[in-house]
Amino acid sequence: QGTRDHPPAQAALRERLLSAVVSCFKRHGAAAIDTPVLELRETLVGKYGEGTKLIYELQDQGGELLALRYDLTVPFARYLAMNKVTKMKRYHIAKVYRRDNPATTRGRYREFYQCDFDIAGQCDPMIPDAECLKIVHEILSDLQLGDFVIKVNDRRILNGVFAVCGVPESKFIPACSTVDKLDKVPWEEVRNEMVGEKGLSPEAADRIGEYVQLHGGLDLIEQLLQDPKLSQNKLAKEGLGDMKLLFEYLTLFGITGKISFDLSLARGLDYYTGVIFEAVLLQQDNEHVEEPVSVGSVAGGGRYDGLVGMFDPKGRKVPCVGVSIGIERIFSILEQRLEASGEKLRTTETQVLVATPQKDLLAARLKLISELWDAGIKAEMLYRKDPKLLKQLQYCEDTGIPLAAIVGEQELADGVVKLRDVATRKEVKV
């Protein structure tokens, strides 16, 4: 339940999609790494907040207690600490596992791909962070998914907001996870949860409400830097200063048009320590042509400067920032779009079918196809001794093979091959 086979048509679409993502990651100079699907259970436990209960655990069959990886970020941090790597730009595309309630129609599965790009190492502020946003912008533009916006915030700003609104530090994380719901439910509900479940005072909640409903660009950053309360808070000031720097770099990249500084963005995971971001597609309610689906977030990430230190025996920190592309949701969109277009994706790359028009010519076909393979040509033949020519040509049409190389008795006698263009039926002897 919650897993699926990918038949050839889906696998081909997925390959096309992943190759667009990989070529972007490579364009930014990332190296690939691979880590096991299995991790020690203790590596994963306590890293995902409420997600921890969704970890798939292996049976104790003697030996180590194992679990399936929940994401690619924690294994990456474990890898850096274990190998004492302090600087690295890597991408990793692999499956992760969550014992969640699957919602397969919305592209949510228990086994799904993640595509992560991360920059680890000491850097000057906001330079790698800006590159992560540039990557999201490039990928979403390349894939022509329609209009999108990348929301940006900073955990330090959020914590600063909580502090100046009178929230005790112990309640920062619960408050954060409540704010995170603002993209799905109205402020009133969020406020009720803060006051009811999370035990904040109504006054604090109202003050928070004034901040977290704000979003904008450089102007908003400037405004908050002048905010009499927030400008007095060390964390908020740092975060806002860096946010300003980030916008400066994004301006040089020419992508601020798609960026929104949004104080309601909180992100679920505990390990973020600085910039956080999330890209969402914007609904298009124009024609029926595009058939937009509500898919929510298609990319997200942020800065996590403390995670590697959790795996190092001496607690040595390696600052990291990274982005994860929500490939499953994007895949759902592309799949629906492909279906709507009626276009048929080829599942093979075969260039030529080796065919015979008469009987008893299997040997000739085998000899020719072997020559083609050895020359690097992608070639197929039917696995029949004496297939009908019509059936062979039909196979080409069904599978999109553009050429048929035909050897009949006459061709054999003349030492030629008849090359037929399947679509135009034009034939030449070679």
Place this chain on the structure above:
Amino acid sequence: QGTRDHPPAQAALRERLLSAVVSCFKRHGAAAIDTPVLELRETLVGKYGEGTKLIYELQDQGGELLALRYDLTVPFARYLAMNKVTKMKRYHIAKVYRRDNPATTRGRYREFYQCDFDIAGQCDPMIPDAECLKIVHEILSDLQLGDFVIKVNDRRILNGVFAVCGVPESKFIPACSTVDKLDKVPWEEVRNEMVGEKGLSPEAADRIGEYVQLHGGLDLIEQLLQDPKLSQNKLAKEGLGDMKLLFEYLTLFGITGKISFDLSLARGLDYYTGVIFEAVLLQQDNEHVEEPVSVGSVAGGGRYDGLVGMFDPKGRKVPCVGVSIGIERIFSILEQRLEASGEKLRTTETQVLVATPQKDLLAARLKLISELWDAGIKAEMLYRKDPKLLKQLQYCEDTGIPLAAIVGEQELADGVVKLRDVATRKEVKV
């Protein structure tokens, strides 16, 4: 234990290796599919003979009883039956899991890649079987792994041998798994196991010994077709007839030089029903240059006509033949060879580093690199506000980046970029 991270250098070598294998599979017209790492436990149990005890099982956390896939063949058969697919040529490259005693120095892990190519569907005899052998030949030749031989046998011939030597049918499978050890231990030991553990009569064992130590080519097939006992056995006769046909096709492919009809080849898995084969590298004890390692089998496969039927509610059979490339062993060889050569494999594909020779030029770098990325150029820069030029050029040399695009104050004023060839130090203005 028994798993490993693949750091960038290994991941790059692996990518190169897998891409050679995939391009061969695509050359033969295969489509890709993907199946989940998780299978229902009941799907896997009872398919692998003694291997069943090595299956990784997931903890019962409520819901289905799950296990990690043990190979790619059983999931493929399950896929065909579940989707009622009766004809398909597919490849699948993915990780499989075995709770085995790891022997990591010999390239044996608990998590490892398999690269499978299979042809499912009703075909005329030996045509797809011959193609599988051609594929093994192409891949091993392409990868320049040194001399190799592909041993071929047929389960029907083996069963015929057992029958005419007086082995009761119930002992065919145990006898088979004993014969399979002949490549590792001498005949005497195999004979002892047959008589002792497996309960065969000494006479039967001796008669088997006469057959299973034979290997050769077409001549041997002809000889056995004339064998007074074997030629009377229906199964053996069928198998030998098909073996003759197979050699005919392999002759047309021009690859019989590397093929050995070897009656000692038995293969461990229960599900084979016809042709079986295994490729082994031959030791080279010439110079130290090559540093050959004993790696055993590097590819194997065979025909399994009954497996799909086991998953079909009505038992409908789909004949299949396939090959699995032993990528981990090949990887070990290539890795050792690369190490011995001292060659350094690049882990990234970056074409140009954007650099500055003076301070306060971060904005110029960000602007230029953004233009390069948007033009599809693979470009990097150091994540520092004011890096030293020497450090930037050093980074190029360390990571193999061939070009540096330098923007200094003068270049900015002139509206040019200085393009430096890192190896030759030649510079041109563009």
